[in-house]
Amino acid sequence: MSRKLLMHVGPTIINDEVLSAGHVNNAGFASPDFIDAMKNALNGFLYTVKSDNYMPFILPGSGTLAMESMASFLRPNDNVLIISNGVFGDRWKAIFSRYKLNIDYLKAEPGKAVSLSEIERMKKHYRLSVMTHVETSTGVRFNVNEASQILRNVSDLIVVDGVASISGENMEADKWDIDIVFTASQKALGAPPGAALLAISPEAVSELKDDSLAGFYNNLYAWKNVMTSILDGKSAYYTTPPVHIIFSLAKAFELIKKEDIDNRIKRHSIVAESIRSGLEGLDVKIIADREFRSNTVTAMMIKDPSRFMSYLYSRDIEIASGVVPELKDSYVRIGHMGWININDAVATVSAVERSMHEMGYEVSPGQGLKNVQEFLFKNNL
Amino acid sequence: MSRKLLMHVGPTIINDEVLSAGHVNNAGFASPDFIDAMKNALNGFLYTVKSDNYMPFILPGSGTLAMESMASFLRPNDNVLIISNGVFGDRWKAIFSRYKLNIDYLKAEPGKAVSLSEIERMKKHYRLSVMTHVETSTGVRFNVNEASQILRNVSDLIVVDGVASISGENMEADKWDIDIVFTASQKALGAPPGAALLAISPEAVSELKDDSLAGFYNNLYAWKNVMTSILDGKSAYYTTPPVHIIFSLAKAFELIKKEDIDNRIKRHSIVAESIRSGLEGLDVKIIADREFRSNTVTAMMIKDPSRFMSYLYSRDIEIASGVVPELKDSYVRIGHMGWININDAVATVSAVERSMHEMGYEVSPGQGLKNVQEFLFKNNL
Amino acid sequence: MSRKLLMHVGPTIINDEVLSAGHVNNAGFASPDFIDAMKNALNGFLYTVKSDNYMPFILPGSGTLAMESMASFLRPNDNVLIISNGVFGDRWKAIFSRYKLNIDYLKAEPGKAVSLSEIERMKKHYRLSVMTHVETSTGVRFNVNEASQILRNVSDLIVVDGVASISGENMEADKWDIDIVFTASQKALGAPPGAALLAISPEAVSELKDDSLAGFYNNLYAWKNVMTSILDGKSAYYTTPPVHIIFSLAKAFELIKKEDIDNRIKRHSIVAESIRSGLEGLDVKIIADREFRSNTVTAMMIKDPSRFMSYLYSRDIEIASGVVPELKDSYVRIGHMGWININDAVATVSAVERSMHEMGYEVSPGQGLKNVQEFLFKNNL
């Protein structure tokens, strides 16, 4: 394996200290060291969502498990509202369709977000409304804060999928009146995949009951006892936690605190802006409308995406393919999350420039990089 | 963290090569290296269950997720038969109770297994029967081969929970007519927790349909496409796989093949016998009846288990607490799985002997170890 | 590589945290992180020799390099006194013989130490006297404290080779009036091999001049500037330091302080006593006389040592062969240094017992282990 830059939407590049923290050969889930690490990871997650009084959960699985754990708040025939800006918004529909629920569904065009006025038009009472902070399929960032204010009037519970945003975008769950926000370990937190992290408001926690639509594995009512014990410094078991990933997460949160969450978000924003400057210098069409561009994912139009990706790969840059069905053969996604820095952005734009040249696009040497440097010069970076 | 011996039921002691294999900072789930590793892990699992024509699955979660994925074979009101020899047998009941199913349930006393004659008395037709190869709560090993022959007459699908057995006990799924067998990464395979592995017969695979009771995350029908692609050397996505754990698993299977599966099972058996010899020398009551003792878990009676465990822990041996409700305050569990060897067995018995002495039991120095050595002398070990 | 217990005289078993600390892919010798680590390692070493006002050095090489660096204190035709209790005492002779020096040489029988009265008889004036704290070839511990008091009268500089002792045996260089004491990273400090560590009294440091017999690489006069800079928090270069090993050493010293140096020495003593109890139970002849037995190395007589070692190796215990020429074919050495614990001692004695049985010695099962347990019972361990 060569020194490829993993500019992917997740897993992302992992800091060596984070990896080494998980390199332990005798870590049991009842070991004091593990309980400490898990407690630190739980509290560290609250720090990233600026909601110290929320209850944190870590589940053994991917971000999708966190999505499906919302069944823990639902009962048969409940009304749910899905606000979808793309493939991962639509995933809510695929999940909720496997349960007996009444689903309302708002959907934006690729590159756009559902408008707040559309949301204002929804007048039914919902048990639960869901939205996606950053839509991984297109890099669209949604104004979940304003949306939350509107939803408050019609929805008992407001849920934000922060998988592609947390620690790369600002999230103030408590202040913004969001009941549940979650992410996954392998995204902007920059740990290996295998853990889903949720923060749940005290009010929402008190609504967790045994008689929900949840199955066994995704049942937050049952998991709650584990988290309570761990936060109390005591061992607990429901199913085996991903011990090593949690050691890595604890280290990731330690580094995040050291960097400071706002500095971290700022860094994400700078790297994102650097990449986009370069792409615009290359006259590349970015899928997300200007107002919706995220700090963490940039989707760009390109002909023959798989050829383009292989050209980039041969230049030691690994990016992600497109997943929006209607655009699948005309775009790719660049992830810029976690431990990425400006060097990564510059290297990426350079490789994009050369790969476009190889594909026959009319680009002059340095055309994109000039824009990147202009942005960086201007901001003294 | 000192050099504790993790004589736990999972996670277990991990080989350094297995850990190092997962120490990669730029591994995307679409990287060729990952696809290779996952393919090798999938095929490696089939090797451990001696069923090359089965279809292997790896899911992002613990063994319990594999259990709940059985919903993929079920439809409302299906008959299911649970053969429970303890807490993890009972877990099937807790899982299936969250679905609309007709459950029949056979239960053994702690330390014993459900008798084959009891199974023979079940005359209903079942969509699916489940049993546990080694019951982690008591260390009871069940004769799943013979049980399978009996169940064949009444059950469409026969499922074996091999979480605490695979690669430590012999399993010939294909030959024994078991349709589905599964385990988890952190048990006798000796990798970090976070992946569930299943092997499914071609017949059972062909029964996977979209309209089952499964939710989204545990839906094998959907996951099947991912496994098919990977086995074909191609990238695929459903939810993010635990990339680093799969690199570790691929290395674990490489080492397992190098050791040879039968040698590995033999090693487990020797270590188990060593520990039990020592415990018997100490007049300790082992919970599993002699005929049901497993290679991987030994449960022993002891007064004041938490004090006993802390005495062992201060001697750098970490074991697992008891979980059978009616015995909870009178026993503990010693795990001996994965990369364990005779040295671990000897160290454990020595520490048990000293801890029992400290607790006031009448034991003379070397009383248990003498038995261990006799067993080893006799077998030229 | 299986889970062998490395009961060797060096390298020894390494703690995973110590290894992980050296797992950094971008560590330059002028990086702030490295300067910190090296400073911490330098000061950590002073802590282990209880001599805070000494000047610490870390050189890129093995313990032998530290020995040869004594040339930095010597000029042609200087008198030097060698007190040798074995092969590593004799190594001084081999080293000094390559320089123009007048050598006096006292030598003990294997298993014994040079007597203090013999030392008292030396009346010449010496520029430098050297002795070995623990003789790795036989496990003999020398009373360097008392010897130092005697040597003070005849020797300008008193040097102790603490390679096989430091952090496993008590060393109070300052209080005991020892001018120079050194060790190597891979012994009782429990880090990977590749660094030699010295502590030098202020008086001796002031004697370092450019015009010595030292070559370039082993020239402490030149190295002094590097250490001064690093202790001052500043980068410096003479030749490239073993960066990664120094990161590991810094972590080792952090753990040593956490354990407390006296507790660490006590632990070494207990493990040593456990092993010797077992060997005595097996009627094995230990080479070192009772009064000279060390905490770190035990040499034992055995017929056909290489067969014995291979029997132990097949039992996952790796020990060291004998090196004393006259005893070479009749003994082996067991190292018990660094991160070892009682579990390792018990496992080792068990394997020795079984290997002796296999070789045809008359031993009954548990004969050695009984003694170990008696020792441990008696001391409430």
Added chain:
Amino acid sequence: MSRKLLMHVGPTIINDEVLSAGHVNNAGFASPDFIDAMKNALNGFLYTVKSDNYMPFILPGSGTLAMESMASFLRPNDNVLIISNGVFGDRWKAIFSRYKLNIDYLKAEPGKAVSLSEIERMKKHYRLSVMTHVETSTGVRFNVNEASQILRNVSDLIVVDGVASISGENMEADKWDIDIVFTASQKALGAPPGAALLAISPEAVSELKDDSLAGFYNNLYAWKNVMTSILDGKSAYYTTPPVHIIFSLAKAFELIKKEDIDNRIKRHSIVAESIRSGLEGLDVKIIADREFRSNTVTAMMIKDPSRFMSYLYSRDIEIASGVVPELKDSYVRIGHMGWININDAVATVSAVERSMHEMGYEVSPGQGLKNVQEFLFKNNL
């Protein structure tokens, strides 16, 4: 520690696989695994210098130890010729001055190499002539092949310091009639520092005798026995080898063979050319004359180097300070060795450009990068 790019002259960026190979907690120097690894590392080194019939050595120390080991070929009053193109050429003088030798010394200006005609003028008979393949202090590459042909007439032994060249520059020791060539683990081989590697012609090996000027640690005559044993698959001891670094080296050579040595040299050349293109685009003066520019080190003039370095460091690029005394305050060095790639070159030039801007140099955004991209476009990279 953030994700800094270590564009240093050594240690350099280390591949994760190379680091992980050294992450073993129970590796003794007599273990079969170690003997294998050391044998593979020894033979791997011969592959990089294209001289399969040479004898390889690995010593526990830095490259300077390899230099000083040349004393193993020398006796009092021998004539030696030093061809110095800078600080590391001068190091030979500092080393040889500590021995009783007759030294002739040719010296080039910084940025230039000693001319072949100057060498032709040397008519004395030399026991040994030394030269530096790539002078780390200035990045000057010397035509050691042609120089060797000339020296053959006057010198018994021809020695090339390949510390900053091997595996980054072509070296055909055998064909070029070079008797001894050496490097260090942390340079273009891309392993951690701590091992020096030498390849010695059969003729030169036969000249190794006990009665040389060498001390103990640097005595190749003594070390020869160790290497012979290891190459024969047998354990041997002189002083403790840097076990973990040798595991890493063995993996490095495995990857080097996989890449192919000529491809590896080509990659170094491309990265070097990329960086130099960028610097020339920025009107930076490169110290080495065009004909002497190496694949591995680029020295550039800059005002206030320490400020410049700190600006680069804040941009996550760590380079090396200047060391040529007369230029010390006016230049810096960029290392590009080992596992570096074009992405690193691009990131470095971008950061240089921005740091120069910050220092008040007149540079326009993208001025340097444009040149890099032109070079890459032109070569279809």
